Amino acid sequence: MKSIFNNLDKARLPYEDKIKKLYHLKDEFIGQINRVGSNFCIIQRDGIGDTILAKAEDFENNAFYQLTLSSRIRFKIAFNFKGSIAFDIKIINF
Numbered sequence: 001m002k003s004i005f006n007n008l009d010k011a012r013l014p015y016e017d018k019i020k021k022l023y024h025l026k027d028e029f030i031g032q033i034n035r036v037g038s039n040f041c042i043i044q045r046d047g048i049g050d051t052i053l054a055k056a057e058d059f060e061n062n063a064f065y066q067l068t069l070s071s072r073i074r075f076k077i078a079f080n081f082k083g084s085i086a087f088d089i090k091i092i093n094f
Contacts, residue, residue: 021078021087030092033071041067043075043086052077054086063091 031052035042039056041064054075056064072092077084 017081020080021085023079024087025077028074028076028088030072030074033067033069033073036067036069039064043073050084052084052086053082054089058085058087059089059091063089066091 029045031043031045033041034044034051041054041056043052043054044050045052052075054064056062073089074092075086075089078087079085
């Protein structure tokens with residue numbers, strides 16, 4: 001699957017077009033934070049354990065700045081030219 005997104009990422013498009021959230025899934029998912037950066041984090045989804053990028057701007061009410069490792073969250077998934085990305089993110093517990 002990653003090779004598909006690696007090829008898509010090489011498409012000659014403006015960067016803004018590559019990072020737009022496309023193909024929104026209707027389901028909500030649950031997972032936990034397994035890495036935190038300055039303005040992003042990586043979520044490990046419950047069940048199959050895949051990892052999903054989340055940006056600070058996609059958390060409700062600036063909740064990103066309250067995150068800790070292993071915080072439990074609820075979120076939706078969309079796709080862009082770089083892979084899966086979380087949005088509509090809510091913290092369940094810290």
